[in-house]
Amino acid sequence: MVDSTESNALEKSSRVKSIQGCISENLSLTVASSQPQFFDPQPAKIKTIQVFRWNPDKPEIKPHIQTFKFDMYWLIRQSPMVLTALIIIKEKLDGSLAFRRSCREGICGSCGMNINGVNTLACTCRVDDNLSKTIKVYPLPHMYVLKDLVPDMTHFYNQYRMIRPWLITK
Template sequence: MKRQDVQERIISVYIHRFDPTSDKKPRAVLYELAVEQGMTVLDGLHRIKETQDPTLAFRFSCRMGVCGSCAMLINGKPMLACNTQILDVTDKALTVAPLPNFRVVRDLVPDLAPLFKKHVQVNPYIVRTDGHEMESPSGEFIQTPEELIKYLQFTYCIKCGACVAACPTAATDENYLGPMALAQAYRYIVDSRDDGFHSRKSVVGADKAVFNCHYAGECSAVCPKGVDPARAIQFMKRELVRDYLLMRRHTAPLKARALNDKSKEKKTPLPVPPYTVDR
């Protein structure tokens, strides 16, 4: 590492502060921060809280881009504070604000309760008619790699709310279900173990849901985990259109296979990998 890389530099950090007991609306407060190579926005906020202003409030937990607690608006873009290095964003001025399209509880802490309520509405779990199999499965639900890849991408969602903060439809419509909940609905609908399309259809196909999305693509562009909610929403629309035109093929949900069931293995033996060296 070059010497200049480890040198500190002073940058101006504008943090949007809001105290519910005294403020009517958020105000930007300027802090000077000595930034070094590798320092994340979350590190910077901790440094300011420790050395300049202990009243600064922000939400965080894992510090490694897994929990989704620290999403905030960093220089105008929704990002995870723990996953964003300050010098990757700026070397002069940094503006940190709470996620838009959510109410602000205090300083950089958004109220994510509406996000989670909408998530619950889409039944974000495997729905099956054979309840006993869900409670005490008689075996494993074995999926092929092709079945897995259909929903794998959408399982990486950490519910940080960055997609909703970037969504222009959510900006003007508080009741819009939002990219996170819709992508999660599709994640379960496309799962071969699930049989809940019809129970979710009334929620995702209703007003203020998938058909309010006109593909701005911002949710996918800002997602810190590459979940691509915009893709899931378009696929969901296709499923709903197919269902409306009676063209949606209903396949029975995957059945559990008992651990001692050898019958399938006889029919479809595991493929032998090709030799990697000359015999």
């Protein structure tokens, strides 16, 4: 019994040392290059996502679909949802991408968009593990678009005020 716990302790300490080695190697790689490179013992699992893009500030550029490729490793580290993929794209690939988000729990509805032809919440829609399938993200089809995936909520809020969905005391 004692031998197995000692071997488990040795195994754990060797894992900790190897992880510390990976972390120090990771830090040296990120400092050495302008583009951050991260140590990943697994081969890269590249996922493709196509996003609707439109910027009203640049009328010469028509609405179009932009393709992004990112490593699934980042989703595994955080959460495997489409909203997380969009956040990763915004942080690491293209800071000009615009979309709405708030609670990340499927309650508020602010991240509503059309994903692979289905109107859904990006925070509750999982990214498919099949790398050959492309994710297609569009704004909600029944709303005007302000920029990229951001819908104009003016009409929604006007209707919301009209129906008064709250308790009214006398």
